[in-house]
Amino acid sequence: MSCEALPDFPTNIAIQPLIVVDYELIEQGHEKETNLLWKAATSLGFWYLKNHGLEMIVEQMFNMGEETVSLPTEEKINYEQRSPFGYKMIGFKAEDDVISQFQKIELVNLAKDDVMSWPKQVPSGCAYPPNVYEQMDSTILPFVRRSTRINETILNVFNTKLGLPKGLLNRLHSAEEPSASEARTIKAPKNLPAGKQVFGAHTDSGSLSYLHTRGLGGLQILSPGTDEWRYIKPMTGHTICNIGDALSLLSGGILHSNIHRVLAAPGSQVGYERWSQVYYLRPGESVVLRPLSDKSMLIADAVGGSEKLESNKATKIKAPRTFKSMKV
Secondary structure: OOOOOOOOOOOOOOEOOOOEEEHHHHHOOOHHHHHHHHHHHHOOOEEEEEOOOOHHHHHHHHHHHHHHHOOOHHHHHHHEOOOOOEEEEEEEEEEOOOOEEEEEEEEEEEEHHHHHHOOOOOOOOOOOOHHHHHOHHHHHHHHHHHHHHHHHHHHHHHHHHOOOOOOHHHHHOOOOOOEOOEEEEEEEOOOOOOOOEEEEEEOOOOOEEEEEEOOOOOEEEEOOOOOOEEEOOOOOOOEEEEEOHHHHHHOOOOOOOOOEEEEOOOHHHHHOOEEEEEEEEOOEOOOEEOOOOOOOHHHHHHOOOHHHOOOOOOOOOOOOEEHHHOOO
16 A cells, blocks of 8 residues: 655665575476575575565555554454464564654464465464455465465475475475464564664574565574674565575475574665565474485485484484474
């Protein structure tokens, strides 16, 4: 809904270059493009994805989010959930020389299972505001279905590169199995103090994350091998993608999950609300989180050699867990 012209991204700050991957070429099996994707996923763990076909539907998701957070507080607070899904309001103190006030980050978390089962009863047991249900068929379901298709295509590339049995990664992330995958619409307030952390340093717990923005920055990643934080510049028509911990673990660390954080928008962009639309792909709830060493010699070598695989001693966790048991 918001089409106002935004200030340009600042040129006087440290920016982390990202590899640009063309999704249309990935779908076509273009070898050079799949090699580019593999290079990005196994080095920095972040990349831009263009030609993904989501631009129009993402703007509709932003509009849905705007409508939701614009509801009267006494109405939307009825939909704030204790589960991971539903409407959320996160408060924190923002202070500078002039102001001291309670700032709010507002989220609309839509469970993949709820969306994909629509119009049947919601599997999560979560209630959403009426405007969310009104846009399920026209906006939310198409967004989740298209995101799911992109996930399947990307996972197929990784599956092949890792030397795994055909379709294994997609089976571990099947849209048919209950999971914590979700679409999240985020509104961060404007005029935060410079350098204010909106989300602290972390890695994503799931497998793949896809970030869409309206052109405002704030995302930073820790440049590998350094203690330097660098901004990722938003680019029109380009989604920012990254590997999460679960996929990194399944690959024996070959796929890289990088540390990142979100600050207030830089420079003159700070005077505008920052909207983000993210799709988080997570493994099915029954999936045991361990390196797939018995399925791939490449992964076996990465975790220390095939002779150590039977006891799974080379994993980063003491015992296999399902993704449902992880904090998400």
